[in-house]
Amino acid sequence: MIIDMHIHTMISSTCSLIDPEECIRRAMDKGLDAICVTEHDTLEGGRVMKEIARQFDFLVLGGMEVMSREGHLLVYGYHIDIKGVPPAGEVIKRVSDAGGIVIPAHPWRQPFGWYSGAIDRPLEETEFARIFQVIEMYNGLSSAEENAMGKAFCAATGIHGIGGSDAHRIGDVGAVVTEFADDIEDESQLVEALKSGRYAPHIIKPLEERW
Numbered sequence: 001m002i003i004d005m006h007i008h009t010m011i012s013s014t015c016s017l018i019d020p021e022e023c024i025r026r027a028m029d030k031g032l033d034a035i036c037v038t039e040h041d042t043l044e045g046g047r048v049m050k051e052i053a054r055q056f057d058f059l060v061l062g063g064m065e066v067m068s069r070e071g072h073l074l075v076y077g078y079h080i081d082i083k084g085v086p087p088a089g090e091v092i093k094r095v096s097d098a099g100g101i102v103i104p105a106h107p108w109r110q111p112f113g114w115y116s117g118a119i120d121r122p123l124e125e126t127e128f129a130r131i132f133q134v135i136e137m138y139n140g141l142s143s144a145e146e147n148a149m150g151k152a153f154c155a156a157t158g159i160h161g162i163g164g165s166d167a168h169r170i171g172d173v174g175a176v177v178t179e180f181a182d183d184i185e186d187e188s189q190l191v192e193a194l195k196s197g198r199y200a201p202h203i204i205k206p207l208e209e210r211w
């Protein structure tokens with residue numbers, strides 16, 4: 001299954017220009033099997049999109065992108081909005097205790113990377129490499145160099161990597177995806193699949209080719 005794991009729509013993200021119906025049409029045109037709606041700090045976008053997606057018989061999975069003190073975190077399989085910029089450790093505890101999974105988004109992106117890049121060591125040498133099972137290896141709004149750092153990190157540590165477009169404009173949808181070996185029908189199956197490591201991220205259309 002091909003899934004774009006990281007999409008913002010105008011339902012809850014004021015920074016996004018993406019209309020929900022247009023997003024679903026675009027995802028279907030691009031041959032995606034599903035999308036994850038990951039609005040900032042709320043699950044609302046995913047809830048609304050699921051309703052809209054019914055008429056298209058298209059799978060929408062709910063998630064969110066939580067702003068933590070250390071960086072942006074993609075959260076899947078959790079059902080309560082997380083607001084207020086908590087420490088990442090608190091987000092990880094809350095979500096893992098409830099059976100969900102936390103995946104750091106675009107860890108190398110400036111200025112929104114992990115610790116905003118304000119560390120003088122490679123992330124491989126920090127606790128970052130020990131607290132996450134999975135990272136966002138490829139992000140559609142990160143540069144080729146930043147995505148290469150994600151790939152190198154996963155290769156060096158054996159940590160699994162996903163890919164998502166981080167779409168804020170319709171042309172971004174499906175630009176970066178994750179290909180899963182298993183079928184996924186809902187958020188709990190998504191979490192299982194993410195923990196299994198049976199997937200690979202792909203850059204379909206690099207950022208440099210979309211401007």
Ligand SMILES: [Zn+2]
Nearest residue numbers: 065072105112
């Ligand atoms: Zn982000």
Ligand SMILES: [Zn+2]
Nearest residue numbers: 006008065166
């Ligand atoms: Zn995002």
